[in-house]
Amino acid sequence: MLKELVTPQNANVFVGKLGDILYKAVDQPLGMAINWGRMWSLWPVHIETACCSVEFGAASSPRYDVERFGIIEAFGSLRQCDLVVVQGTITRKMAPRLRLVYDQMPEPKYVIAMGACAITGGLYFDSYNVLPGIDGILPVDVYVPGCPPRPETLIQGCMLLQEKIKRMKAR
Amino acid sequence: MSTTETKSPPKDPKKETAPEKVEDTAPAFEKSYVDQIANQFSDDVEVEYIKENRTRLNVKKEKIIDVAKFIKDNTPFDHAESVSGVDFPDEKEIGVTYHLGSYTDPAYSKQVLALATRAPREETPNPGNDSTKLPSLRDMFYSVEFHEREVFEMLGVYFEGHPDNRRLLLPEDWADLPPLRKDFKNKGR
Amino acid sequence: MAEVIPTKEMPPGLQVENVDDRIMTLNVGPQHPGSGHMRIIVKIDGDYIVDADPDPGYVHRGEEKMAEARNYITNIPHLERPVIHDSCNILYPYVLGVEDLVGIEVPERAKYVRVIAAELNRCIYIQYWLAIYGIFLGHSTMFMWPAGDRELFIDLMEKISGARVTHAYFVPGGVRNDVPANFEDVCLRQVNYFEKRIKEYGDIFYDNPILKARTEDTGVLSREDAIRLGTTGSVLRASGVDYDVRVKEPYDVYDELDVHTNVLKAGDSYARSKVPWLDMLESCNIIRQALEKMPKSGSIRTKLKPNPKGGLDEVYRRVESGRGAAGCYIVSKEKPEPYRLKLSVGSFRNLIALPYLLKGEKLGNMPAVYWSLNYWPVEADR
Numbered sequence: 001m002l003k004e005l006v007t008p009q010n011a012n013v014f015v016g017k018l019g020d021i022l023y024k025a026v027d028q029p030l031g032m033a034i035n036w037g038r039m040w041s042l043w044p045v046h047i048e049t050a051c052c053s054v055e056f057g058a059a060s061s062p063r064y065d066v067e068r069f070g071i072i073e074a075f076g077s078l079r080q081c082d083l084v085v086v087q088g089t090i091t092r093k094m095a096p097r098l099r100l101v102y103d104q105m106p107e108p109k110y111v112i113a114m115g116a117c118a119i120t121g122g123l124y125f126d127s128y129n130v131l132p133g134i135d136g137i138l139p140v141d142v143y144v145p146g147c148p149p150r151p152e153t154l155i156q157g158c159m160l161l162q163e164k165i166k167r168m169k170a171r
Numbered sequence: 172m173s174t175t176e177t178k179s180p181p182k183d184p185k186k187e188t189a190p191e192k193v194e195d196t197a198p199a200f201e202k203s204y205v206d207q208i209a210n211q212f213s214d215d216v217e218v219e220y221i222k223e224n225r226t227r228l229n230v231k232k233e234k235i236i237d238v239a240k241f242i243k244d245n246t247p248f249d250h251a252e253s254v255s256g257v258d259f260p261d262e263k264e265i266g267v268t269y270h271l272g273s274y275t276d277p278a279y280s281k282q283v284l285a286l287a288t289r290a291p292r293e294e295t296p297n298p299g300n301d302s303t304k305l306p307s308l309r310d311m312f313y314s315v316e317f318h319e320r321e322v323f324e325m326l327g328v329y330f331e332g333h334p335d336n337r338r339l340l341l342p343e344d345w346a347d348l349p350p351l352r353k354d355f356k357n358k359g360r
Numbered sequence: 361m362a363e364v365i366p367t368k369e370m371p372p373g374l375q376v377e378n379v380d381d382r383i384m385t386l387n388v389g390p391q392h393p394g395s396g397h398m399r400i401i402v403k404i405d406g407d408y409i410v411d412a413d414p415d416p417g418y419v420h421r422g423e424e425k426m427a428e429a430r431n432y433i434t435n436i437p438h439l440e441r442p443v444i445h446d447s448c449n450i451l452y453p454y455v456l457g458v459e460d461l462v463g464i465e466v467p468e469r470a471k472y473v474r475v476i477a478a479e480l481n482r483c484i485y486i487q488y489w490l491a492i493y494g495i496f497l498g499h500s501t502m503f504m505w506p507a508g509d510r511e512l513f514i515d516l517m518e519k520i521s522g523a524r525v526t527h528a529y530f531v532p533g534g535v536r537n538d539v540p541a542n543f544e545d546v547c548l549r550q551v552n553y554f555e556k557r558i559k560e561y562g563d564i565f566y567d568n569p570i571l572k573a574r575t576e577d578t579g580v581l582s583r584e585d586a587i588r589l590g591t592t593g594s595v596l597r598a599s600g601v602d603y604d605v606r607v608k609e610p611y612d613v614y615d616e617l618d619v620h621t622n623v624l625k626a627g628d629s630y631a632r633s634k635v636p637w638l639d640m641l642e643s644c645n646i647i648r649q650a651l652e653k654m655p656k657s658g659s660i661r662t663k664l665k666p667n668p669k670g671g672l673d674e675v676y677r678r679v680e681s682g683r684g685a686a687g688c689y690i691v692s693k694e695k696p697e698p699y700r701l702k703l704s705v706g707s708f709r710n711l712i713a714l715p716y717l718l719k720g721e722k723l724g725n726m727p728a729v730y731w732s733l734n735y736w737p738v739e740a741d742r
Contacts, residue, residue: 224609225675225676227674249587249588250587250588250589250590251590252590252592252678252685252687252704252709253687253689253702253704253709255689255700255702255704257691257699257700258700268689270676270687270689270704274587274596274601274603275587277608280603280608280609281608281609283676283678285676312590313588313589313590314588314589314590314591314709314712315590316712317708317711317712318708325424338417339416339417340416340417340420340741340742341417341420342417350422350425351424351425351700355425357422357425357426357429
């Protein structure tokens with residue numbers, strides 16, 4: 001009977017529905033556990049957009065070592081990532097690509113705007129090729145100010161994001 | 172930069188005295204190779220200044236290929252360090268300056284020869300299709316390739332003979348004025 | 361170059377390319393661990409690259425246009441942003457140029473402080489570059505060691521200027537503030553330790569047979585081509601051309617110091633990656649000499665009058681930055697702002713060699729060749 005119901009054509013739909021049901025069943029009792037799992041395994045996508053990437057690199061260096069907070073250093077594959085750290089200035093050429101990267105990532109996903117340029121345009125407020133902040137293209141969870149922010153500031157921003165995830169409703 | 176400056180009278184006396192000074196105090200080594208070029212193209216090359224290690228020649232755009240060929244063949248200058256476009260809206264011209272340097276000859280390693288030329292400028296630019304065109308120096312100095320592409324997008328100077336006049340730095344959908352022209356204003360400025 | 365279909369309607373930047381069945385076009389970047397903030401459009405035939413077209417500009421922020429609306433002093437912070445981990449060196453030609461335009465003398469002590477700061481910054485830059493080169497080639501230890509060791513010099517620069525990477529330390533007329541009281545001792549100690557450390561990099565990285573197998577004889581740039589393409593810095597010196605602006609056209613006090621130019625003959629990726637490492641050892645020598653010869657006290661800054669104006673003049677100054685010669689061309693028209701400011705930077709000049717080097721190379725060798733060009737995309741885009 002199950003074989004008749006689930007054909008290769010609609011298998012995806014069924015699996016998706018099953019996932020939804022599982023979510024709803026699990027959300028109430030296990031939401032906290034899901035969030036706990038998410039907050040200690042943040043995988044930032046490896047997209048560098050400007051000079052803040054130097055400090056992002058320094059954050060995974062031995063002295064700062066973000067990995068001890070459960071934020072694994074930048075990773076190549078978008079399909080396994082759930083965090084975008086926008087490292088600085090977004091130019092008009094980069095903006096569509098950044099959105100493309102964000103769209104390809106699976107839910108749930110979080111965004112950290114790192115540096116003054118990603119927040120408001122910063123030093124480049126009057127440049128012809130720079131967006132005044134990334135609010136127009138991505139929903140930002142945490143803003144990390146600085147030009148560039150020190151690695152400690154970035155780590156604090158990541159910890160704030162973890163705090164936020166902890167209090168979020170697990171979807 | 173006072174080549175054809177006519178609008179500001181206080182600068183004129185300075186300009187009149189400048190050429191005599193050049194004759195007197197010009198460093199000998201720099202003068203020797205500049206004279207070699209200037210003698211070859213007597214009317215078409217104007218020596219703007221000869222300073223220590225830095226010289227500048229202004230060349231008409233029709234002659235720029237010949238002068239560049241001569242420099243390439245007869246002097247040790249072998250590469251271009253930078254190509255800078257400068258907009259002069261008052262004179263309706265766009266200047267392009269090639270800074271040439273030498274790796275091969277140790278005696279010339281300090282020298283930077285600025286080879287400058289001017290292209291006509293149009294009020295409403297249509298990059299690639301209007302009269303703002305210059306011959307490309309890519310055949311003589313291969314290293315100008317990306318620099319000339321940059322000048323093309325930033326100032327709208329089309330380089331004839333350049334095989335690859337495409338965008339380099341600006342977004343693909345840039346439809347505004349070339350940004351380094353003086354009539355393009357940054358927001359809030 | 362790729363063949364283009366001439367179309368009348370399209371402007372020269374937007375033409376359509378012919379398509380070949382055998383050739384596959386790959387977009388590497390801008391999101392890719394091995395590409396950074398740039399895109400390389402690679403055409404491959406099997407595993408071999410037949411054509412590579414670099415597409416920079418993802419960090420083009422219009423610094424040159426912005427400089428035309430700011431005066432000579434307020435230009436300083438944004439002009440060092442292209443290479444924040446080499447900020448002293450990228451600012452150096454601008455500061456020298458403004459000094460030429462305004463016509464001020466720099467005190468002797470300030471010149472030495474500048475040289476020390478510039479060399480410290482060169483080490484910081486090359487360490488970061490080396491760390492990324494290590495991770496590009498899958499050598500994780502080579503990411504961790506330099507990334508940790510560069511913090512020593514960052515601490516030193518932080519003691520001097522107050523900022524980790526964006527120092528804004530050089531100003532026309534000298535440096536912004538004096539070095540702290542015990543700076544000489546601390547600096548000497550750090551440099552001695554640092555030198556011992558970098559020699560260890562040789563054992564683990566440069567003598568590593570796997571690294572040698574991956575980088576030797578890949579992306580060979582001959583001496584003639586290096587000159588013809590106008591490359592600069594470590595790329596040029598790895599191809600056997602003896603050229604270093606610090607030696608050939610000494611600025612500040614480099615003529616009083618004994619600077620040795622590191623030249624390798626091979627011209628492959630291995631040589632290109634080795635020259636910066638040798639440069640770091642040389643930087644340690646220079647810092648030690650400068651600390652010895654530096655006047656122990658004295659002025660560190662000639663005060664400019666507010667809003668300084670340049671004459672009706674132009675100036676082109678160059679220095680040796682971590683990536684090669686960095687030039688600054690300033691056209692001044694008797695205004696407090698520059699009329700035109702052009703940065704001629706090493707990354708942009710070396711980029712021209714990339715399509716040339718990648719042709720005929722295997723795709724897997726692309727990261728090794730690309731990052732060996734000592735290329736920093738933010739600087740090239742400006």
